[in-house]
Amino acid sequence: xxxxxxxxxxxxxxxxxxxxxxxxxxxxxxxxxxxxxxxxxxxxxxxxxxxxxxxxxxxxxxxxxxxxxxxxxxxxxxxxxxxxxxxxxxxxxxxxxxxxxxxxxxxxxxxxxxxxxxxxxxxxxxxxxxxxxxxxxxxxxxxxxxxxxxxxxxxxxxxxxxxxxxxxxxxxxxxxxxxxxxxxxxxxxxxxxxxxxxxxxxxxxxxxxxxxxxxxxxxxxxxxxxxxxxxxxxxxxxxxxxxxxxxxxxxxxxxxxxxxxxxxxxxxxxxxxxxxxxxxxxxx
Amino acid sequence: xxxxxxxxxxxxxxxxxxxxxxxxxxxxxxxxxxxxxxxxxxxxxxxxxxxxxxxxxxxxxxxxxxxxxxxxxxxxxxxxxxxxxxxxxxxxxxxxxxxxxxxxxxxxxxxxxxxxxxxxxxxxxxxxxxxxxxxxxxxxxxxxxxxxxxxxxxxxxxxxxxxxxxxxxxxxxxxxxxxxxxxxxxxxxxxxxxxxxxxxxxxxxxxxxxxxxxxxxxxxxxxxxxxxxxxxxxxxxxxxxxxxxxxxxxxxxxxxxxxxxxxxxxxxxxxxxxxxxxxxxxxxxxxxxxxxxxxxxxxxxxxxxxxxxxxxxxxxxxxx
Numbered sequence: 001x002x003x004x005x006x007x008x009x010x011x012x013x014x015x016x017x018x019x020x021x022x023x024x025x026x027x028x029x030x031x032x033x034x035x036x037x038x039x040x041x042x043x044x045x046x047x048x049x050x051x052x053x054x055x056x057x058x059x060x061x062x063x064x065x066x067x068x069x070x071x072x073x074x075x076x077x078x079x080x081x082x083x084x085x086x087x088x089x090x091x092x093x094x095x096x097x098x099x100x101x102x103x104x105x106x107x108x109x110x111x112x113x114x115x116x117x118x119x120x121x122x123x124x125x126x127x128x129x130x131x132x133x134x135x136x137x138x139x140x141x142x143x144x145x146x147x148x149x150x151x152x153x154x155x156x157x158x159x160x161x162x163x164x165x166x167x168x169x170x171x172x173x174x175x176x177x178x179x180x181x182x183x184x185x186x187x188x189x190x191x192x193x194x195x196x197x198x199x200x201x202x203x204x205x206x207x208x209x210x211x212x213x214x215x216x217x218x219x220x221x222x223x224x225x226x227x228x229x230x231x232x233x234x235x236x237x238x239x240x241x242x243x244x245x246x247x248x249x250x251x252x253x254x255x256x257x258x259x260x261x262x263x264x265x266x267x268x269x270x271x272x273x274x275x276x277x278x279x280x281x282x283x284x
Numbered sequence: 285x286x287x288x289x290x291x292x293x294x295x296x297x298x299x300x301x302x303x304x305x306x307x308x309x310x311x312x313x314x315x316x317x318x319x320x321x322x323x324x325x326x327x328x329x330x331x332x333x334x335x336x337x338x339x340x341x342x343x344x345x346x347x348x349x350x351x352x353x354x355x356x357x358x359x360x361x362x363x364x365x366x367x368x369x370x371x372x373x374x375x376x377x378x379x380x381x382x383x384x385x386x387x388x389x390x391x392x393x394x395x396x397x398x399x400x401x402x403x404x405x406x407x408x409x410x411x412x413x414x415x416x417x418x419x420x421x422x423x424x425x426x427x428x429x430x431x432x433x434x435x436x437x438x439x440x441x442x443x444x445x446x447x448x449x450x451x452x453x454x455x456x457x458x459x460x461x462x463x464x465x466x467x468x469x470x471x472x473x474x475x476x477x478x479x480x481x482x483x484x485x486x487x488x489x490x491x492x493x494x495x496x497x498x499x500x501x502x503x504x505x506x507x508x509x510x511x512x513x514x515x516x517x518x519x520x521x522x523x524x525x526x527x528x529x530x531x532x533x534x535x536x537x538x539x540x541x542x543x544x545x546x547x548x549x550x551x552x553x554x555x556x557x558x559x560x561x562x563x564x565x566x567x568x569x570x571x572x573x574x575x576x577x578x579x580x581x582x583x584x585x586x587x588x589x590x591x592x593x594x595x596x597x598x599x600x601x602x603x604x
Contacts, residue, residue, distance in 0.1 A: 014403075015407075018407075018415065022415050022418035022419065023418070025418050025419055025421075025422055025479065025482075026418050026421070028422070028430060028433045028434070028437070028479070029421060029425065029430070029433075031433055032429075032430065032432060032433050035432070035436075046443060047448055047452075048436075048443060048445055048448055095327040095328045095331060096328060098324045098325070098327060099324060099325045099328035099329070101324050102318075102320075102321035102322075102324045102325055103325070106318065106320075106321040108314075108318040108322075109311075109314045109315070109318060114325070114329070117332070117337075118332075121336055122533055122534070122537075123533055123536075123537065123590060123591055123594040123595075124537060124586075124587050124590040124591055125540065125541035125586075125590065126336070127541050127566075128343070128566075128583045128584075128586050128587045128590070129335070129336065129339035129340065129343065129583070130566075130570065130583070131339075131342075131343065131346065131570050131576055131579055131580050131583060132338065132339035132340075132342035132343055132346070132580075133335055133339050134570075134571075135342070135576070136334060136335070151331065151334075152335040155328055155335060155336065157336075158534070160328070185320045185321075185324075189324070207484065210424045213426070214424075214425075214426035214428070214429075216428055220571075221571060232426055232428040232429070235426075235429055236428055236548075239431070239432065248436070251432045252432055254429070255426075255428075255429035255430065255432050256429075258426055258429045259429055259430070262424045262425065262426075263417075263424070266417070266420065266421070266424060267417070270413065270416065270417075273487060273491075274487065274490060274491045274494065275491070276491075277484075277487045277488045277490070277491035277492070277527075278491040278492060278494070278495045280488040280491065280492070280526075280527055280530045281492065281524075281525075281526020281529070281530060282526050282530045282533065282602070283526050283529070283602060
């Protein structure tokens with residue numbers, strides 16, 4: 001009885017407010033998308049308009065055309081970002097899934113010590129370690145290689161933590177059954193653990209994809225050659241530096257292209273991500 | 285227990301060397317016995333050691349030395365720290381800005397994330413995804429890419445969206461320079477970061493809230509819980525405490541590592557260093573001035589602030 005009244009009166013207000021706030025959060029992204037499709041005449045319209053009137057693909061053509069003739073074509077930046085991101089995601093998923101198995105399911109020495117180190121690493125930003133990381137990379141001679149932009153980011157503590165937490169709830173009986181059937185630990189890992197870790201792997205992939213794809217840092221620091229720089233740096237260059245509005249349309253088109261993949265990956269993985277995050281709890 | 289103790293005592297009596305060897309031998313047999321586990325761990329451990337553990341040690345070492353990459357590091361004691369806290373006005377200002385910023389975005393972003401996650405958990409499952417997407421997407425957009433929108437929104441001339449409406453509605457009489465005026469730089473950065481703050485913590489809350497056992501609520505209503513807020517405080521919050529701790533730790537780290545947004549919107553150095561944070565100062569000294577020793581001291585200070593705050597939170601929220 002009480003529930004029904006709530007749904008009719010305050011429930012309505014609740015939905016209206018929540019939806020309004022959700023749309024407000026989305027507004028900057030919608031504005032960017034709409035700017036990407038505006039023809040030049042509408043870009044500098046006064047008073048400013050939120051939506052386009054005559055949508056056009058011109059900005060996207062412009063993006064490839066203008067940057068196509070320059071020293072490093074725009075497609076090269078895309079290529080670099082794709083390579084680095086794939087490297088970080090697949091490398092990270094493999095090493096972390098492998099490491100999560102013994103940390104969650106084996107009785108071994110130093111198990112809790114290693115896990116505590118991972119939890120400790122959650123408590124500070126990897127950005128405070130950038131100087132020694134840079135020194136390691138430059139001393140090993142990896143500057144201006146893809147490895148420099150991939151290796152330091154593979155062992156991500158947040159993803160690793162979630163992976164171990166998720167692996168803990170795999171039933172021991174299942175592992176035992178496989179062992180009794182004569183499977184080696186590697187086989188147990190490949191046939192039993194890996195398929196059951198799928199939601200955690202999707203989550204790890206989502207988070208490391210987002211960081212790898214968006215972070216201008218690695219290319220800023222580990223690449224001195226222009227042809228090794230990544231997409232975020234290219235966008236900064238098109239933008240002409242901090243606080244400057246130059247070539248708005250082209251810039252919006254590039255930014256739009258950059259944001260689409262992260263949204264897609266989230267839409268694909270969201271169900272599995274929420275399943276994994278249920279195990280994200282921390283206790284002393 | 286007692287037999288192990290007595291064997292240690294007797295062996296120390298006879299020969300301390302064999303006792304140590306016994307401990308090492310035990311370690312060796314353990315490692316050999318667990319070798320399959322170690323094979324699984326090795327790739328991760330190598331990367332983790334090389335890019336997390338070694339860098340922590342190196343940072344501390346470098347922070348006590350003068351190092352410009354070309355010459356070998358020279359030990360100079362605590363003078364980096366003395367310089368940092370006594371003479372470097374810009375650093376003290378950066379600490380102030382970072383804290384001013386973190387004390388707003390930290391708690392506000394955290395509570396907003398929890399509140400929105402809780403609201404979403406109250407609506408039917410089929411509508412949840414739309415709202416989740418709306419709130420979560422800003423946090424996964426690249427700060428670089430979206431700055432095209434903010435720069436236009438906060439533009440200092442009358443064509444900027446906010447200036448346009450403020451002038452039209454008569455709130456302002458002349459355009460305001462949001463990204464150049466010292467007083468508005470921090471608030472603008474705060475707004476942008478709050479917009480992007482529904483991240484991993486938000487997802488953790490969402491997942492935690494969806495998995496609170498139904499019978500807890502039923503038991504609650506039998507025990508006399510009448511209103512939604514009572515349910516929230518007495519049942520929901522304690523049930524998701526582990527997720528709250530996880531979210532809090534990530535929130536501390538993200539609100540102190542403000543860098544991207546500041547650099548994108550106001551640059552390095554920002555006007556009168558108004559948007560200068562600890563990390564921009566670090567970047568400035570490390571990769572523009574190449575004073576790696578001094579920059580390491582900055583890194584160590586930020587590291588200690590993060591660890592210290594997170595220890596406090598652990599003690600406060602981590603207890604059962």
